[in-house]
Amino acid sequence: MKRIFLSAICLLICLSAFAIDNKFLYQLAYVKSSQAYSIQFDNDLLYTNSHNYIWIYSIFNAWQPKLEAAYFSTFPIEDVETLAGKYIYVASSEPTNQVILVDSLYTGSRIFFPQTILGEKLTREGATLYVADRYKGIDIINIGSGSTREILSTFSEKWGIKDFVAAYPYIFALNDFGLVAVDISDQSYPVSLGVNYEIVDASCLVKYGNTIWIGAGKNLMAFNVYDPKKPVLISQIRMTNEILNLAMKDNRLFIALGRGGVKIMDVTNPLKTEELNNIFLTVPVYDIDLANDYIFLGLGKEGWMIYEYR
Numbered sequence: 001m002k003r004i005f006l007s008a009i010c011l012l013i014c015l016s017a018f019a020i021d022n023k024f025l026y027q028l029a030y031v032k033s034s035q036a037y038s039i040q041f042d043n044d045l046l047y048t049n050s051h052n053y054i055w056i057y058s059i060f061n062a063w064q065p066k067l068e069a070a071y072f073s074t075f076p077i078e079d080v081e082t083l084a085g086k087y088i089y090v091a092s093s094e095p096t097n098q099v100i101l102v103d104s105l106y107t108g109s110r111i112f113f114p115q116t117i118l119g120e121k122l123t124r125e126g127a128t129l130y131v132a133d134r135y136k137g138i139d140i141i142n143i144g145s146g147s148t149r150e151i152l153s154t155f156s157e158k159w160g161i162k163d164f165v166a167a168y169p170y171i172f173a174l175n176d177f178g179l180v181a182v183d184i185s186d187q188s189y190p191v192s193l194g195v196n197y198e199i200v201d202a203s204c205l206v207k208y209g210n211t212i213w214i215g216a217g218k219n220l221m222a223f224n225v226y227d228p229k230k231p232v233l234i235s236q237i238r239m240t241n242e243i244l245n246l247a248m249k250d251n252r253l254f255i256a257l258g259r260g261g262v263k264i265m266d267v268t269n270p271l272k273t274e275e276l277n278n279i280f281l282t283v284p285v286y287d288i289d290l291a292n293d294y295i296f297l298g299l300g301k302e303g304w305m306i307y308e309y310r
Helices: 002-016
Strands: 025-031 038-042 045-049 053-058 066-073 079-083 087-092 099-101 113-118 121-125 128-133 137-142 150-155 163-167 170-174 179-183 191-196 202-208 211-216 219-224 232-238 245-249 252-256 262-266 274-279 287-291 294-298 304-309
Touching: 038 079, 038 294, 045 079, 053 087, 066 087, 079 121, 087 121, 099 113, 113 128, 121 163, 128 163, 163 202, 170 202, 202 245, 211 245, 245 287, 252 287, 252 294
Parallel strands: 038 287, 087 113
Antiparallel strands: 025 304, 038 045, 045 053, 053 066, 066 099, 079 087, 121 128, 128 137, 137 150, 163 170, 170 179, 179 191, 202 211, 211 219, 219 232, 245 252, 252 262, 262 274, 287 294, 294 304
Protein backbone atom coordinates (compact mmCIF):
# COMPACT_ATOMS: atom_id res chain seq x y z
CA MET A 1 0.00 0.00 0.00
CA LYS A 2 2.84 2.35 0.90
CA ARG A 3 4.52 1.61 -2.44
CA ILE A 4 1.29 2.44 -4.34
CA PHE A 5 0.90 5.67 -2.38
CA LEU A 6 4.47 6.76 -3.16
CA SER A 7 4.02 5.86 -6.82
CA ALA A 8 0.87 7.98 -6.99
CA ILE A 9 2.70 10.95 -5.47
CA CYS A 10 5.56 10.58 -7.98
CA LEU A 11 3.07 10.45 -10.84
CA LEU A 12 1.35 13.63 -9.65
CA ILE A 13 4.69 15.40 -9.37
CA CYS A 14 5.65 14.35 -12.91
CA LEU A 15 2.30 15.50 -14.31
CA SER A 16 2.53 18.84 -12.55
CA ALA A 17 5.87 19.46 -14.26
CA PHE A 18 4.19 19.49 -17.67
CA ALA A 19 1.19 21.34 -19.01
CA ILE A 20 -1.67 19.11 -20.08
CA ASP A 21 -3.50 20.17 -23.23
CA ASN A 22 -7.21 19.37 -23.23
CA LYS A 23 -7.43 19.83 -27.01
CA PHE A 24 -6.30 17.60 -29.88
CA LEU A 25 -4.92 18.36 -33.34
CA TYR A 26 -6.45 16.92 -36.53
CA GLN A 27 -5.16 17.66 -40.03
CA LEU A 28 -8.11 18.40 -42.33
CA ALA A 29 -6.73 19.66 -45.65
CA TYR A 30 -3.44 20.16 -47.42
CA VAL A 31 -3.59 22.34 -50.56
CA LYS A 32 -0.44 22.35 -52.70
CA SER A 33 -1.83 24.15 -55.76
CA SER A 34 -1.21 27.68 -54.45
CA GLN A 35 1.60 29.32 -52.51
CA ALA A 36 1.06 30.80 -49.06
CA TYR A 37 3.76 33.01 -47.62
CA SER A 38 0.91 34.82 -45.90
CA ILE A 39 -2.47 33.43 -44.84
CA GLN A 40 -5.57 34.92 -43.23
CA PHE A 41 -9.18 34.03 -42.60
CA ASP A 42 -11.97 36.61 -42.78
CA ASN A 43 -15.72 36.43 -43.25
CA ASP A 44 -15.78 32.68 -44.03
CA LEU A 45 -13.06 33.01 -46.69
CA LEU A 46 -9.41 32.08 -46.62
CA TYR A 47 -6.88 34.34 -48.35
CA THR A 48 -3.37 33.17 -49.23
CA ASN A 49 -0.74 35.03 -51.17
CA SER A 50 2.72 34.75 -52.67
CA HIS A 51 4.79 37.70 -53.82
CA ASN A 52 2.59 38.32 -56.89
CA TYR A 53 -0.57 36.23 -56.50
CA ILE A 54 -3.60 36.13 -54.19
CA TRP A 55 -5.83 33.05 -53.93
CA ILE A 56 -9.23 33.08 -52.22
CA TYR A 57 -10.86 29.90 -50.93
CA SER A 58 -14.20 28.99 -49.43
CA ILE A 59 -13.83 26.49 -46.59
CA PHE A 60 -17.51 25.71 -46.10
CA ASN A 61 -16.20 22.15 -46.36
CA ALA A 62 -12.87 22.35 -44.55
CA TRP A 63 -11.83 18.95 -45.91
CA GLN A 64 -12.22 20.17 -49.51
CA PRO A 65 -11.55 23.94 -49.82
CA LYS A 66 -12.99 25.51 -52.97
CA LEU A 67 -11.07 28.10 -55.00
CA GLU A 68 -13.29 31.17 -55.44
CA ALA A 69 -10.93 33.55 -57.26
CA ALA A 70 -7.29 34.34 -57.96
CA TYR A 71 -5.56 37.67 -58.61
CA PHE A 72 -2.24 38.70 -60.10
CA SER A 73 -0.31 41.71 -58.78
CA THR A 74 1.96 43.43 -61.29
CA PHE A 75 4.45 44.40 -58.57
CA PRO A 76 5.40 42.48 -55.39
CA ILE A 77 2.74 42.25 -52.68
CA GLU A 78 3.89 43.60 -49.32
CA ASP A 79 0.75 42.79 -47.30
CA VAL A 80 -2.98 42.06 -47.68
CA GLU A 81 -6.07 43.01 -45.66
CA THR A 82 -9.73 42.21 -46.32
CA LEU A 83 -13.20 43.46 -45.46
CA ALA A 84 -16.73 42.01 -45.63
CA GLY A 85 -15.75 39.08 -47.80
CA LYS A 86 -15.45 41.19 -50.96
CA TYR A 87 -12.89 44.00 -50.51
CA ILE A 88 -9.17 43.23 -50.76
CA TYR A 89 -6.56 45.84 -49.83
CA VAL A 90 -3.14 45.13 -51.32
CA ALA A 91 -0.12 46.98 -49.94
CA SER A 92 2.58 47.66 -52.51
CA SER A 93 5.69 49.84 -52.65
CA GLU A 94 4.85 50.78 -56.24
CA PRO A 95 2.12 53.47 -56.65
CA THR A 96 1.24 52.30 -60.18
CA ASN A 97 0.64 48.69 -59.12
CA GLN A 98 -2.40 46.92 -60.59
CA VAL A 99 -4.17 43.82 -59.27
CA ILE A 100 -5.85 41.79 -62.03
CA LEU A 101 -8.31 38.91 -61.88
CA VAL A 102 -6.88 35.61 -63.13
CA ASP A 103 -9.37 33.88 -65.43
CA SER A 104 -9.78 30.21 -64.58
CA LEU A 105 -12.31 27.44 -65.04
CA TYR A 106 -11.92 26.73 -61.34
CA THR A 107 -12.97 30.12 -60.01
CA GLY A 108 -16.38 30.55 -58.43
CA SER A 109 -19.05 33.18 -58.89
CA ARG A 110 -18.08 35.59 -56.09
CA ILE A 111 -17.11 39.15 -57.00
CA PHE A 112 -14.19 40.80 -55.20
CA PHE A 113 -12.93 44.38 -55.33
CA PRO A 114 -9.13 44.66 -55.01
CA GLN A 115 -7.65 48.04 -54.13
CA THR A 116 -3.93 48.86 -54.11
CA ILE A 117 -2.50 50.96 -51.31
CA LEU A 118 0.98 52.46 -51.08
CA GLY A 119 2.62 50.90 -48.03
CA GLU A 120 4.32 47.88 -46.52
CA LYS A 121 2.14 46.66 -43.63
CA LEU A 122 -1.62 46.70 -43.14
CA THR A 123 -3.90 46.03 -40.23
CA ARG A 124 -7.62 46.65 -39.82
CA GLU A 125 -9.83 47.20 -36.82
CA GLY A 126 -13.50 47.54 -37.71
CA ALA A 127 -13.94 50.21 -40.39
CA THR A 128 -10.46 51.66 -39.82
CA LEU A 129 -7.49 50.59 -41.93
CA TYR A 130 -3.96 51.31 -40.72
CA VAL A 131 -1.24 51.51 -43.38
CA ALA A 132 2.45 51.57 -42.45
CA ASP A 133 5.01 52.96 -44.89
CA ARG A 134 8.72 52.93 -44.13
CA TYR A 135 9.31 56.52 -45.22
CA LYS A 136 5.95 58.12 -44.41
CA GLY A 137 4.68 56.62 -41.17
CA ILE A 138 1.25 55.17 -40.38
CA ASP A 139 -1.84 56.37 -42.24
CA ILE A 140 -5.18 56.01 -40.43
CA ILE A 141 -7.91 55.52 -43.04
CA ASN A 142 -11.67 55.28 -42.64
CA ILE A 143 -12.84 52.68 -45.18
CA GLY A 144 -16.49 52.57 -44.06
CA SER A 145 -18.17 49.59 -45.72
CA GLY A 146 -15.23 49.24 -48.11
CA SER A 147 -16.23 51.38 -51.08
CA THR A 148 -14.71 54.65 -49.83
CA ARG A 149 -11.37 55.74 -48.38
CA GLU A 150 -10.86 58.81 -46.18
CA ILE A 151 -7.45 59.52 -44.66
CA LEU A 152 -8.03 60.69 -41.10
CA SER A 153 -4.41 61.35 -40.13
CA THR A 154 -0.80 60.22 -40.42
CA PHE A 155 1.42 59.30 -37.50
CA SER A 156 4.91 60.32 -38.62
CA GLU A 157 6.86 57.34 -37.27
CA LYS A 158 9.65 57.15 -39.86
CA TRP A 159 11.82 54.40 -38.46
CA GLY A 160 10.59 51.50 -40.53
CA ILE A 161 7.48 49.76 -39.16
CA LYS A 162 8.03 45.98 -39.19
CA ASP A 163 4.70 44.97 -37.65
CA PHE A 164 1.95 46.59 -35.64
CA VAL A 165 -1.36 45.86 -33.95
CA ALA A 166 -4.32 48.20 -33.47
CA ALA A 167 -6.24 47.77 -30.22
CA TYR A 168 -8.27 50.96 -29.76
CA PRO A 169 -7.39 53.37 -28.21
CA TYR A 170 -3.78 52.35 -28.90
CA ILE A 171 -1.46 51.19 -31.68
CA PHE A 172 1.56 49.13 -30.70
CA ALA A 173 4.22 49.08 -33.42
CA LEU A 174 7.64 47.53 -33.92
CA ASN A 175 10.10 49.79 -35.66
CA ASP A 176 13.81 49.49 -36.43
CA PHE A 177 14.69 50.12 -32.79
CA GLY A 178 11.97 48.52 -30.71
CA LEU A 179 8.40 48.95 -29.47
CA VAL A 180 6.36 52.15 -29.83
CA ALA A 181 2.97 52.83 -28.21
CA VAL A 182 0.65 55.36 -29.91
CA ASP A 183 -2.52 56.94 -28.51
CA ILE A 184 -5.23 56.96 -31.22
CA SER A 185 -8.21 57.88 -29.01
CA ASP A 186 -8.47 60.92 -31.29
CA GLN A 187 -7.77 59.39 -34.70
CA SER A 188 -7.18 62.83 -36.18
CA TYR A 189 -4.26 63.49 -33.81
CA PRO A 190 -2.31 60.30 -32.94
CA VAL A 191 0.26 60.86 -30.19
CA SER A 192 3.35 58.81 -29.31
CA LEU A 193 3.14 57.70 -25.68
CA GLY A 194 6.15 55.57 -24.90
CA VAL A 195 8.91 53.40 -26.31
CA ASN A 196 11.02 50.45 -25.28
CA TYR A 197 14.20 49.92 -27.27
CA GLU A 198 15.48 46.82 -25.43
CA ILE A 199 14.60 44.72 -28.50
CA VAL A 200 16.90 43.43 -31.25
CA ASP A 201 15.70 41.91 -34.56
CA ALA A 202 11.99 42.15 -33.69
CA SER A 203 9.72 41.15 -36.59
CA CYS A 204 6.21 40.28 -35.32
CA LEU A 205 3.88 40.88 -32.39
CA VAL A 206 0.46 40.07 -30.95
CA LYS A 207 -1.48 41.48 -28.00
CA TYR A 208 -3.14 39.53 -25.19
CA GLY A 209 -4.65 41.59 -22.39
CA ASN A 210 -1.97 43.92 -21.07
CA THR A 211 0.83 41.86 -22.60
CA ILE A 212 2.51 42.35 -25.99
CA TRP A 213 4.23 39.18 -27.25
CA ILE A 214 7.10 39.87 -29.66
CA GLY A 215 9.10 37.55 -31.89
CA ALA A 216 12.70 38.73 -32.22
CA GLY A 217 14.88 36.19 -33.98
CA LYS A 218 14.69 33.10 -31.78
CA ASN A 219 13.60 35.12 -28.74
CA LEU A 220 9.98 35.29 -27.59
CA MET A 221 9.59 38.42 -25.47
CA ALA A 222 6.70 39.60 -23.29
CA PHE A 223 6.15 43.30 -22.57
CA ASN A 224 3.65 44.59 -20.04
CA VAL A 225 1.80 47.59 -21.49
CA TYR A 226 -0.63 48.28 -18.64
CA ASP A 227 0.95 51.73 -18.75
CA PRO A 228 1.51 52.35 -22.51
CA LYS A 229 3.86 55.19 -21.60
CA LYS A 230 6.28 52.68 -20.08
CA PRO A 231 6.31 49.28 -21.85
CA VAL A 232 8.26 46.93 -19.56
CA LEU A 233 10.02 43.68 -20.51
CA ILE A 234 8.76 40.99 -18.12
CA SER A 235 9.71 37.70 -19.76
CA GLN A 236 11.98 36.23 -22.44
CA ILE A 237 12.06 32.67 -23.81
CA ARG A 238 14.55 31.21 -26.28
CA MET A 239 13.02 29.14 -29.11
CA THR A 240 14.81 26.44 -31.12
CA ASN A 241 14.08 28.22 -34.44
CA GLU A 242 13.52 31.76 -35.65
CA ILE A 243 10.04 33.10 -34.94
CA LEU A 244 8.36 34.00 -38.25
CA ASN A 245 4.88 34.88 -36.99
CA LEU A 246 2.57 34.84 -33.98
CA ALA A 247 -1.18 34.34 -33.49
CA MET A 248 -3.33 34.50 -30.37
CA LYS A 249 -6.62 32.86 -29.42
CA ASP A 250 -8.04 32.92 -25.92
CA ASN A 251 -5.05 32.22 -23.62
CA ARG A 252 -3.08 30.26 -26.23
CA LEU A 253 -0.15 31.66 -28.19
CA PHE A 254 0.64 30.00 -31.55
CA ILE A 255 4.20 30.42 -32.79
CA ALA A 256 5.24 29.79 -36.42
CA LEU A 257 8.85 28.60 -36.30
CA GLY A 258 9.70 27.93 -39.94
CA ARG A 259 11.24 24.46 -40.10
CA GLY A 260 10.52 24.12 -36.39
CA GLY A 261 6.79 23.83 -37.13
CA VAL A 262 4.28 25.38 -34.73
CA LYS A 263 4.50 25.64 -30.96
CA ILE A 264 1.34 26.18 -28.87
CA MET A 265 1.74 27.77 -25.43
CA ASP A 266 -0.54 28.72 -22.57
CA VAL A 267 0.35 32.34 -21.73
CA THR A 268 -2.33 33.01 -19.12
CA ASN A 269 0.52 33.95 -16.81
CA PRO A 270 3.26 35.59 -18.92
CA LEU A 271 5.74 35.00 -16.10
CA LYS A 272 5.11 31.25 -16.15
CA THR A 273 4.20 30.08 -19.65
CA GLU A 274 3.42 26.43 -20.35
CA GLU A 275 4.04 24.49 -23.55
CA LEU A 276 0.84 22.71 -24.59
CA ASN A 277 1.36 21.19 -28.02
CA ASN A 278 3.41 21.15 -31.21
CA ILE A 279 2.82 20.68 -34.92
CA PHE A 280 5.84 19.08 -36.59
CA LEU A 281 5.99 19.17 -40.40
CA THR A 282 8.52 18.30 -43.09
CA VAL A 283 8.09 21.77 -44.65
CA PRO A 284 8.56 25.24 -43.10
CA VAL A 285 5.67 27.24 -41.60
CA TYR A 286 5.83 30.91 -42.64
CA ASP A 287 2.51 32.23 -41.37
CA ILE A 288 -0.41 31.25 -39.16
CA ASP A 289 -4.00 32.37 -38.60
CA LEU A 290 -6.80 31.15 -36.35
CA ALA A 291 -10.60 31.02 -36.53
CA ASN A 292 -13.05 29.04 -34.42
CA ASP A 293 -11.40 25.61 -33.98
CA TYR A 294 -9.24 25.94 -37.12
CA ILE A 295 -5.52 26.59 -37.46
CA PHE A 296 -4.43 27.81 -40.91
CA LEU A 297 -0.77 27.33 -41.81
CA GLY A 298 1.00 29.14 -44.66
CA LEU A 299 3.77 26.89 -45.99
CA GLY A 300 5.26 29.16 -48.66
CA LYS A 301 5.82 27.41 -51.99
CA GLU A 302 4.62 24.14 -50.41
CA GLY A 303 1.03 25.43 -50.16
CA TRP A 304 -1.08 25.56 -46.99
CA MET A 305 -2.83 23.39 -44.41
CA ILE A 306 -5.88 23.41 -42.17
CA TYR A 307 -5.78 21.80 -38.73
CA GLU A 308 -8.68 21.40 -36.38
CA TYR A 309 -7.82 22.04 -32.74
CA ARG A 310 -10.50 21.06 -30.28
